[in-house]
Amino acid sequence: MRWKTIIGLAVIGALAIVGVIVFVLQRGPDGAASPESAVSDYVAALKANDRGRLENIADPDHDASTEIPARLRQLGAGRLVVTGTAIGTTESDSQRPVDITGTVEGSPYSDRLWLYRHDGRWFIALGPNRNAHPKGT
Numbered sequence: 001m002r003w004k005t006i007i008g009l010a011v012i013g014a015l016a017i018v019g020v021i022v023f024v025l026q027r028g029p030d031g032a033a034s035p036e037s038a039v040s041d042y043v044a045a046l047k048a049n050d051r052g053r054l055e056n057i058a059d060p061d062h063d064a065s066t067e068i069p070a071r072l073r074q075l076g077a078g079r080l081v082v083t084g085t086a087i088g089t090t091e092s093d094s095q096r097p098v099d100i101t102g103t104v105e106g107s108p109y110s111d112r113l114w115l116y117r118h119d120g121r122w123f124i125a126l127g128p129n130r131n132a133h134p135k136g137t
Contacts, residue, residue, distance in 0.1 A: 029056045031121030035087050035096050038115055038122040043085070043100070049076040059116045059123035067127035080104050093117070098124075 032038035038057050045053035049072055058064040082102040090096060094117040101110045114125040 029058055029060055029123065031118065031123045032057055033121070035098070035115050035122050038124055039085050039087065039098050039100070042113075042124050043080075043082050046071065046075045046080055047078055054126070057122075057124050058127075059125045060118070061116065061130055062125045062127045063130050064126035071126070075104060075109075080109060087115070 032041050041053060041057045044050075045057070051068055051072060054068045054071070055064065058068065080102055081104075082100060084099075084101045086099045088097040088099070096115045098113050098115055099110065100113065101108075103109055116123050116125060
């Protein structure tokens with residue numbers, strides 16, 4: 001009887017560990033409360049060279065796995081000095097362009113990024129859309 005209890009507890013413990021792992025791996029990015037917060041978090045993450053913070057605001061519909069490290073190499077650790085941001089509007093309440101201007105190591109810099117809202121949270125599109133289809137498909 002004692003072995004059955006030990007085996008039962010071991011199975012329960014293993015299932016609990018698997019559940020925690022699945023929960024952690026499936027947890028997606030949190031995004032930001034507003035477009036302004038998303039842009040502010042993006043700029044702060046680049047300045048701090050913080051990959052995790054960029055991943056937290058990256059739009060889940062885009063594959064940012066290559067884009068985030070590339071942006072950190074190019075713009076991170078204080079290389080980008082932002083002098084202005086302008087958030088535009090579109091016909092959609094869930095999509096907005098943002099223009100970022102500044103300098104990168106003294107050279108002029110400008111970029112247009114797109115913000116998307118999902119479930120009331122704002123994200124920055126980094127990388128290609130996961131649902132994009134090549135021409136002819």
